[in-house]
Amino acid sequence: MSAVRDIGGRDGQPSLARSLVAEALGTAFLLIAIVGSGILGERLAAGNAALALLANALATGAALYALIVWLAPLSGAHFNPLVTLVLALRGDIAPRAAGFYVPTQLAGAIAGVVIADAMFDMPLYTLSSHSRSGPSQWLSEFLVTFGLIGMVWTCSRLRPTALAGVVAAYIGGGFWFTATDFANPAVALARALTDTFSGIRPVDVPGFLAAEMLGALTAVLLFRWLVPDTR
Amino acid sequence: MSAVRDIGGRDGQPSLARSLVAEALGTAFLLIAIVGSGILGERLAAGNAALALLANALATGAALYALIVWLAPLSGAHFNPLVTLVLALRGDIAPRAAGFYVPTQLAGAIAGVVIADAMFDMPLYTLSSHSRSGPSQWLSEFLVTFGLIGMVWTCSRLRPTALAGVVAAYIGGGFWFTATDFANPAVALARALTDTFSGIRPVDVPGFLAAEMLGALTAVLLFRWLVPDTR
Amino acid sequence: MSAVRDIGGRDGQPSLARSLVAEALGTAFLLIAIVGSGILGERLAAGNAALALLANALATGAALYALIVWLAPLSGAHFNPLVTLVLALRGDIAPRAAGFYVPTQLAGAIAGVVIADAMFDMPLYTLSSHSRSGPSQWLSEFLVTFGLIGMVWTCSRLRPTALAGVVAAYIGGGFWFTATDFANPAVALARALTDTFSGIRPVDVPGFLAAEMLGALTAVLLFRWLVPDTR
Amino acid sequence: MSAVRDIGGRDGQPSLARSLVAEALGTAFLLIAIVGSGILGERLAAGNAALALLANALATGAALYALIVWLAPLSGAHFNPLVTLVLALRGDIAPRAAGFYVPTQLAGAIAGVVIADAMFDMPLYTLSSHSRSGPSQWLSEFLVTFGLIGMVWTCSRLRPTALAGVVAAYIGGGFWFTATDFANPAVALARALTDTFSGIRPVDVPGFLAAEMLGALTAVLLFRWLVPDTR
DSSP: OOHHHHTTTTTSSOHHHHHHHHHHHHHHHHHHHHHHHHHHHHHHHTTOHHHHHHHHHHHHHHHHHHHHHHHHHHHOOOOSHHHHHHHHHTTSSOHHHHHHHHHHHHHHHHHHHHHHHHHTTOOSOOOOOOOOOSHHHHHHHHHHHHHHHHHHHHHHHHOGGGHHHHHHHHHHHHHHHSSOOOOOHHHHHHHTTOOSTTOOOGGGHHHHHHHHHHHHHHHHHHHHHHSOOOO | OOHHHHTTTTTSSOHHHHHHHHHHHHHHHHHHHHHHHHHHHHHHHTTOHHHHHHHHHHHHHHHHHHHHHHHHHHHOOOOSHHHHHHHHHTTSSOHHHHHHHHHHHHHHHHHHHHHHHHHTTOOSOOOOOOOOOSHHHHHHHHHHHHHHHHHHHHHHHHOGGGHHHHHHHHHHHHHHHSSOOOOOHHHHHHHTTOOSTTOOOGGGHHHHHHHHHHHHHHHHHHHHHHSOOOO | OOHHHHTTTTTSSOHHHHHHHHHHHHHHHHHHHHHHHHHHHHHHHTTOHHHHHHHHHHHHHHHHHHHHHHHHHHHOOOOSHHHHHHHHHTTSSOHHHHHHHHHHHHHHHHHHHHHHHHHTTOOSOOOOOOOOOSHHHHHHHHHHHHHHHHHHHHHHHHOGGGHHHHHHHHHHHHHHHSSOOOOOHHHHHHHTTOOSTTOOOGGGHHHHHHHHHHHHHHHHHHHHHHSOOOO | OOHHHHTTTTTSSOHHHHHHHHHHHHHHHHHHHHHHHHHHHHHHHTTOHHHHHHHHHHHHHHHHHHHHHHHHHHHOOOOSHHHHHHHHHTTSSOHHHHHHHHHHHHHHHHHHHHHHHHHTTOOSOOOOOOOOOSHHHHHHHHHHHHHHHHHHHHHHHHOGGGHHHHHHHHHHHHHHHSSOOOOOHHHHHHHTTOOSTTOOOGGGHHHHHHHHHHHHHHHHHHHHHHSOOOO
16 A cells, blocks of 8 residues: 555656556456366366365465565555545545556456466356345345455554455455355456356346445444544 | 553543444354354255365364454454453453453354354254264363463463464364364354354253363463463 | 573472473374364265365364464473474473473373373274385385474574474475374374374384484484574 | 575585575475375375365465475575576576576476375386366466566565465465466476376476466566566
C-alpha cells in the first residue's frame, strides 16, 4: 500500500504504472493457482472430490502467501476490488489509483483463467456450467467476505507483516469450512469463464457479488468501531 | 490480552465491549471451521474417514492461526474458557472481564455451529449421536488440554508473537496424534449441538469437561514452577 | 540452550531440574505425535498407506514445530541425544547437564509411546515386528541424521529463531523423501516398543543407531569447517 | 549471498570453497526431496496419482524451506543456475563465483538423484521415459520460471528474510497450479537421470531449458523496471 512512497518516481516513471503491473500480475497468478490446481486436482483425483479440493485448497493457500509477500511492496497486493474499495474508503489508497486498480484486477483475473486453461490444454475460455446458488451459498459467501475484509481492515493496521499468512491460511482453510470461499468479485467474474472444477455459472455470479458486497459492507461497519483509525 | 491498553477508551466506548465482540466473533469462526470442514470433508470423502479428518485438521489449524493473529490485538484471542480462567488466575485479565468472556465464548461457539450447519444445508441444531467416551478418550482429552494450557502459559510470556503458530500447529496436528483434540469446554458444549462429523453426544460432554479441567489444572500447577511469573 | 541463564535460580530451584522436566515433556509429546498419528492414520486409512503416511508426516511436523517453540526457552528443546551430544561438544551445554539430558530423553520417549498406545486402546508396550533394515535404509538414516545435525549446528548459531520451523519442515517432509526419517536414537529405541505403524523391530535398532551416529559425526566434521565457531 | 562477508576468510580458508560445498549440499538435498518423495509417493499411493503428487508437493515445499533457511547464510542458497546468473547480472555475486556455482549445482543435483534412487533401492541412474513436451508444457515452464525469478529479484532486495517461505510456498503449490514446475535447469537435467515419478525424458530437456531461460529473461526485463536497483 505504500508503493508510491517506497518505489515510485525514482527514475521518473509514474509509480502508479508499476503498482498496476504488479496488481495485474498478482491477480493473474492467483487465478492461475485457483483454476490450474482445480483442473489438475480433478484430473488426477479421478472422481475423488475430496482429494481434488485438498489439492485446490493447499495450492491456492500457498500461492496466495507467496503472491502477497512478493507483490505487497509494489502494489499492496490487493488482488481484490473489495479490498481496494475498503482501503480507499479508509484513505489508504487514493481514489484515482483505486479507480485504476479495479479494472486492472479484473483484466488480470481473466488473463489468469485463460493462461491456466492453456497450460492444461483446455479451451481458453468457455462459460462455466457449475451451478453455485441458493441461500446457503449466499450466506457462506457473505460470511467469508465479512471475515476477509475484517482481517484486512484489522491486520493492515495492527499486524501488517502477518497479513499474508493470515489471508492465505483463512482462504486456504476456507475451501473446506465455507461452502464457497470466493470473497472476491474479480475472482467470481473470471471463474465464470472456465468450465472446470472451479468454475461458476455466469447466471450465479450476481448473487455471489451481492453477497460479497454485503459482507464487505458489514465488516466495514463493525470494524470501524472495533479498530478505530488512529494512524 | 493487552486489548484494554491498545485499543480501549479512545472514543469513550468501553473497551470491554470491543473485546467481547472480538471474542464472540473468533469463537464463532472457530466452530464454523471445525464443524463446517467436518461436514464438507465427510460429504466429499464419501466414506474415506482419513481424508475427511485430514481436511478437518488442516482447515481447523489454518483457521486457528488466522483467527488468533487477527483478533489477539482486540481480545487476546482466547476463544476458550479454560484459557481465560488460567490467564485470570495469573492476573493477565481482570476477573470481571473474565466473567464476561466465558459466556460470550459459549454464545459465539453455539452461533458458529448454527451458522456452519446453515451454510451446508443441515438442520440448524440437533443433538449429536457421535459417541466419544471411555478412559482412553478421557486420557487423551486430559493430555491435549494439559499441553495447550502449558503452551499458552509459557508462550504468552516468553514467545507471545509465536503463540498463534504454536497453538494452530498443536491443535491441527492433534486431530491425528490425540484421540479427541477438543481441549476447550466451549467447543465441547457447542459440538453437542450438531449431529455431523465433529459432533459429540451430550451425555459424553461432562466426561470431556472434567478431563479438560483436570488437564488445565495439572498444567497450571506444573508450569507455575517451570515458568515463574517474573513480568 | 540458554535455559540456565534465562530461567534458572530465580527462586532457588536448581534450573537443571526445570530443563529436565521440559526435555522429558517434549520428548514424550514428540513420541505421542509420531506413534499416535501413526496408529490413527493406519486405522482410518484402511489400507491406504499413502494417506496414513501423509497424516503421520503432517502431524509429526506440526507437533515438532509447536514443541520446539514452546520448550526451547526452558531446555533448548533438544529431544534427541545426538543433538545434546553435539551441542555439548561445542560447549553449548555443560557436560554434566548433557549427562542428565540423555537418559531423560529416553525415559520421556518411552513414556510417550506408552501414553500414545493407551490413548488409542493398544497394548501399552509390545515389541515391534516392523522390519526396517538393509543398506538402503541405513544410507537413508545416515543421510537424514547428517542433515538434521547440520541444520542444528548451523541454525542454532546463525538463525536461532528459525530453527523450529526448519527442523519441523525437514523432519515432516523427510517422512516422504527419506526411507526412514528417525534421526534420533531416543525415538528409534522407543519405537521398538510399539507394534504399530511407526514401530521398528528391536533387532533392527542397532543398525539405525550406528547409521545415526555416523551421520551425526560426519555432519560435525563438515560443519565445524563450514560454520566456524565464532561466538 | 553475503557468505563472503559473513563467513569467509576467518581461518584463512577460501570462503568460495565453503559456499560451493553448501551449494552442492543444498542442491543434492533438493533433488533427494523431489525424486525421493516422488518414488515413495508413487509406491505407496498404488496408482492414485493425486495422492502421489500431494506427497511430492508437500515434501518438496517443506524441504525447500528448510534448505534455504539453513544454507542461505553460507552460499545464498541458490540451488539453481538461473538464480545464480540473474543475481550475477545484478552484481549480487561475483562473475567468477557464479562460474563455479553453476557446475557445482549441476553436480549436486545429479548426486542427489543417485542418492535418492539408492535410498529406495532403484537403479542408481537410468534415462527417464517420462514424456514432458508440447506447447502447453513449455508455456507452463516459461510461466513458473518467470514467477520464480520475479520473486527472487524482488524479495532478495525488499523482503530477504521472507524469501525462503515465498519460494517454498510457490514451488510447492506450483506442483498443482502449473503443469510442470521445474523452473530450474539443474533440476531438469538431473531429473532426466531417473526413470521414476519425477523423471523427464532426455529428449524433452532442451525444450524445458529454453522455456526456463526465456521465462527468466522476461522476468529480469520486467522486474528491472518494477524494482529499480537502489541498493
